[in-house]
Amino acid sequence: MKLLIVIISCFLTMAAQARQTIRGKVIDKLTKEPLELAYVHWSNAHQGITTNEQGFFSLTYPTTTDAAAAKLIISFVGYETQEINVEPNTEKLVIALQKGAVNLQEVVITPQSTANSFHTISKIDLNLMPARSAQDILRTVPGLFIGQHQGGGKAEQIFLRGFDIDHGTDINVSVDGLPVNMVSHAHGQGYADLHFLIPELTASVDYGKGPYYTQYGNLGTAGYVSMNTLNSLDKSTVKLEGGQFNTFRGLAMIDLLDERLKEKGTNAYVASELLYSDGPFDAPQHFNRFNLFGKFNTQLGRNNKLTLILSTLNSDWDASGQVPERAVKSGLIGRFGSIDDTEGGYTSRTNASVRLTSYLDDHSSWENQLYYSRYQFKLYSNFTFFLNDPVNGDQIRQAEARDIYGFHSKFTHALQAGDWHITSAYGAGFRLDKTHNSELSNTLNKNTVLEYKQLGNVSELNAFAWVEERFQKDRWLFNIGVRTDYFNFDYTDKLTTPSLPAQRKAIFSPRLNIQYTLNDKNQLYFKAGKGFHSNDARVVVFNRGYEILPAAYGADLGILVKPLPGLLVNVAAWYLYLQQEFVYVGDEGIVEPSGKTRRTGLDVSGRYQINKWLFADANFNIAKPRSMDTPKGESYIPLAPTFTSTGGLSWQLQQGFNGSIRYRYMKDRPANEDKSVIASGYTVTDISFNYTQKKYEVGIAVENLFNVKWNETQFDTESRLKDEPAPVSEIHFTPGVPFFARVKLAVFF
The missing domain is CATH 2.60.40.1120 (Carboxypeptidase-like, regulatory domain)
Known part of the structure; x- marks a missing residue:
């Protein structure tokens, strides 16, 4: 017993x-x-x-x-x-x-992690890739290309997943929870200008492709990019850079608090950046950019964290604009010449953000953020030269002043129900844009207004709420999300009276993600969802609400594999259908509907750690974009990329030597609907070398290492030069930067 x-x-x-x-x-x-x-x-x-x-x-x-x-x-x-x-x-x-040090062998594929979990770009990538501005950091997203076509201070043109996104019509961009995209912008819907972010302050770049992410609403059809800044500095830094084309850059990042406060979870720093460059153009750009950024975060009690952000940007520049091929071929101008060298612009943005994150218990958190932005913009362009006005030329001015008010709240709770791990997330908020004197006018030499074509005030409200449920059991994970967005569009026209009534519309967007983890080396996933991009408020009001919120429907089928301890590969086949696409005609101030479109494609991304100090990565992106409302043979989508690839090698030795060599390739693509005009492809290689020690760093970065002639942006445009008897339609381009070397010295303390 x-x-x-x-x-x-x-x-x-x-x-x-x-x-x-x-x-x-x-x-x-x-x-x-x-x-x-x-x-x-x-x-x-x-x-x-x-x-x-x-x-x-x-x-x-x-x-x-x-x-x-x-x-x-x-x-x-x-x-x-x-x-x-x-x-x-x-x-x-x-x-x-x-x-x-980064060690890819530590990456483990688990049922709790998703393919999107591995999309966050590590800090090592951000440090080793040469970046002229935060806008360049967008290039770290596999398959995403940017192009500058009117001076260094203008938001770049974006390409992703078979889209010519213009300046942000189909990609949702944010920094620290602040929206970057400007809806109903004077120059283009969704205009995403990231120049207010100092590149060195970027802590992470999270991204997702397709309309599958419940937290991201308007403009998130091709995907989203969410950046976050550093919450603290490892050390204070002063950096000086200098290079060709009268390029100079100074940077200071100063840690404000002592170690005693940092140990208690309180951090504060300020950073400032000053950039000047004339660029490679015959007419100097005189590009100035000044940034000032401050961040403070502290623990309030044991379970609350407060984060405050203040930042401001001022930038102005001259530009040579897009030049017609015939002017270069005839010898009228060189590749870096201009037809109208009085183009250029000015922009400023001031941001304020308050975020309170409360950890209610081990499984619950509540985050609330309130933000405000003050934005001013002025841009001078001349796309057609003397097509419409043979005497004064066709220069236009687009300008606006804007106030953005926003708030969003997110509550997350996790629980265990038998064998099921359930995570619930609930969100709600609003964004209100008040744009004053949104203008499109014909000008002469920037100074004289010849005619106002548009002038008015825009008020656009987007209120939203969403819920997302995540169920995980054994090898299965189900993610179900629902989002609803309500819009109120109002436009007060100062050129005509009376103004038309405001328009209102709501849209419902469901999302579903399913994944199955075979083991710690293989994971299958399926994503499906509905997204949307809003139309410009002026067009919505003028059209009395027609085509306000055209929807996008997409699906991804993919696999995440780790065939070797240091190799991670992601492959996804995808489909995206849009009810309506928009093409912004800048000189006319209108948005042209271009009908239904369908895109299919394949994305392949791989990252391999060759040894402790050497990393390789490569991305291949295939897309077949087609218009569905036009006959076969005339259904090509102008400037939409069909094949792109990026990749390179990065190294970081224990002795302090580090750097990277990277390439980006874009294939030839149609520049018009019947493919009779081609936008030439290109391959560009950049390289950087650094020697980093505890107290200092020296380095050199070279863009376009092999000095290839490439066109950064291209358009099939009808224009007329001063002495031409008739207009000509052909490729107009902005030349890509030639061999461009910069050296830097950084001191740490």
Whole structure:
């Protein structure tokens, strides 16, 4: 009998031990911020779990005979792995990870992680890739291309997934939760100017392709890009750069607080950037950009974090604009010459943001953000030269002043229901744009207004609410989201009276993501969803609400594989249908509907760690964009990319030598609907070398290493030169930068 009691007691003890758990939180050692998707597992177990959005995890204590010898292993890409001894039923374990070398072997595919989890661009990439501005950082998104065609201060043209997105019509861009896109902008719908962000302050670049992401609404049809700035500085920095074409840049990033406050989770810094460049053009650009940025974050009690951001941008420039091929071929001008060298512009943006993040418990958080932006814009362009006005020329001015008010709230809660891990997220908010004196006018030499073609005030409200449920059990994960957006468009026309009535519309957008994790090396996923892009408020009001919010329907079928310890590959076949596309005709101030479109494609991305210090990556993006409302042979979408590729090598040696060599390739593509005019493709290579020590860094960066002649942007435009008897339609282009070298010296303290 005693023996039976002993045996039963042993079994009960083992059963109790089987139920013993370890609960903890993984944070960044410097910033004290929670690390989502850190991988936690026992040294004697192959499978583990990932931390949630608040950095928390709960892991069952091992039940094997060598449980006492097991150690808890915590790893996260870009951080040093930790191994610690932990007693059973440990509560509120806090593990602080320190930043370290990138090791792709630490990437583990788990049922809790999604393919999108691995899309965050690491800080090593951001440091090693030469960037003239934050706009260039968009190029780190696989398959995304940008092109500048009117001076360094204008928002670049964007290409992604078979789209010529113009300046942002079909991509949702944000920084620290602040919207970058400008709706109903004087120059183009969704105008996304990122120049207010200092490149070195970029902590991460998260992105997703397609309309599948519930948090991102208007303009997120081809995808979204969400950037976040550093919450703290590892060290203060002063950097000087100089290069060809009278290029100079100065940067200062100053940490304001001592280590004692930082240990308590309080950080504050300011940063400032000054850039000047004439560019390679015959008529100097005189491009000036000044940025000032400040960020403060602190713990309020044990469970609340307050983040304050203030920033301001001022920029002005001259531009040579787009030049017709015939003018270069005839010798009238050189490749870097101009027909109208009085083009150019001015822009400024001031931002203020307050964010409060509350960690209510181990499984719940509530985030609230309030923001305001003051924006001013003025742009002088001449696309057609003397086509419409043979005497004064066709120069136009587009201008506006804008106030943006916004708020959004997000509540997240996770729970366990049997074998199901359920995470719920709820969001709501609004954005109100008040644009004053939105103008399109004909001008002469920037100074004289010949005629106002448009002048008025725009008021556009977007209120939204969304809910997203995530269900995970064993190898399956289901993500179901629903979003609703309400718009109120109002336009007061100052040239005609009375103004037309405001227009209102709501749209409902469901999203569904399903994934199946075969093992820690293979994961299949399917995404489907509905998105939309709004039309310009002026067009909405003039058309009395017709085609306000055309929808986009998309689907992705993909696989994420890790065939080797240091190799990660993502392959996705995709489809996207749009009810209506928009083409902005800048000199006419109208948006032309171009009908229904269909795009299909294939994205392949790979990243390989060759050894401890050498990394390789490559991306291949194929797209077949077609218009559905035109006959076959005339259904090509002008300037839409059909094949692009980017990639390169990055290295980071222990001795302090680091750098990268990168290429980008865009294939020839149609410039008009019947493919009778071709926009020439190009391959451009950039390289950088740095020598980094504890107190300083020196380096050199070269854009267009092989000095190829390439056209950064191209358009099939009808124009007339001063002495031409009749207009001519042909390719007009902005030449890409030639060989361009810059050196830098940075001092750390």
